[in-house]
Amino acid sequence: MIRVALVDDQALMRAGFRALLDAEEGIEVVGEAADGEQGLALVREHVPDIALVDVQMPVMTGIEATRRIAADPDLSGVRVVMLTNYGLDEYVFEALRAGASGFLLKDTEPADLLQAIEVVARGEALLSPSVTRTLIGEFVARPPDRASAPGLECLTRREREVTALAARGLTNEEIAAHMVISPFTVKTHVSRAMTKLAARDRAQLVVFAYESGLVAARGTVE
Numbered sequence: 001m002i003r004v005a006l007v008d009d010q011a012l013m014r015a016g017f018r019a020l021l022d023a024e025e026g027i028e029v030v031g032e033a034a035d036g037e038q039g040l041a042l043v044r045e046h047v048p049d050i051a052l053v054d055v056q057m058p059v060m061t062g063i064e065a066t067r068r069i070a071a072d073p074d075l076s077g078v079r080v081v082m083l084t085n086y087g088l089d090e091y092v093f094e095a096l097r098a099g100a101s102g103f104l105l106k107d108t109e110p111a112d113l114l115q116a117i118e119v120v121a122r123g124e125a126l127l128s129p130s131v132t133r134t135l136i137g138e139f140v141a142r143p144p145d146r147a148s149a150p151g152l153e154c155l156t157r158r159e160r161e162v163t164a165l166a167a168r169g170l171t172n173e174e175i176a177a178h179m180v181i182s183p184f185t186v187k188t189h190v191s192r193a194m195t196k197l198a199a200r201d202r203a204q205l206v207v208f209a210y211e212s213g214l215v216a217a218r219g220t221v222e
Helices: 011-022 036-046 062-071 091-098 110-121 129-141 157-167 172-179 183-197 202-211
Strands: 002-007 027-033 050-054 079-084 102-105
Touching: 002 011, 002 036, 002 110, 011 027, 011 110, 027 036, 036 050, 036 062, 050 062, 050 110, 062 079, 062 091, 079 091, 079 110, 091 102, 091 202, 102 110, 157 172, 157 183, 157 202, 172 183, 183 202
Parallel strands: 002 027, 002 050, 050 079, 079 102
Antiparallel strands: none
């Protein structure tokens, strides 16, 4: 059973999400909240697997709520998926750095939303395809922030290669085919890289790859 918390200041939006999720076997909505502060309290009370959180809300923004969830050791198992009406804005980068595991548009098809919840519940990163393309374009257009990024020296060559491929949006199966290794081996390398870099999940690993310069604008590993 995947337990989900809904945090959005639009009652109609929450009702729509709840109706969809309640009808799905294997998913339970543990509660709703209308702003970030209420959402944080809701997550602390129920400790759900997934929190669907709107980016812009009164009292406390979704990004600040996400930052506090990510910083709380008692909520380490909670994965936050940010919701927005827009394809991409300045909040995407801040949300990922705050600890979000995914980013979805509110007009996402119902089947895609359900799949997204399953993907994030497995500990994988999730971004809408259009958001992913623009996000990567924005990251590679910016100079790497090596001063604030963790050092690459803690990663083995294989771990760096796997991290770079993951940052380009490849799945474990695609990485395995590219490197001619098994998907299980890829998963192991990803897990070890996340542990060494203290990354909550794959999304944080992607942010690290671009900010550290591991993935360069020309699309090659440095």
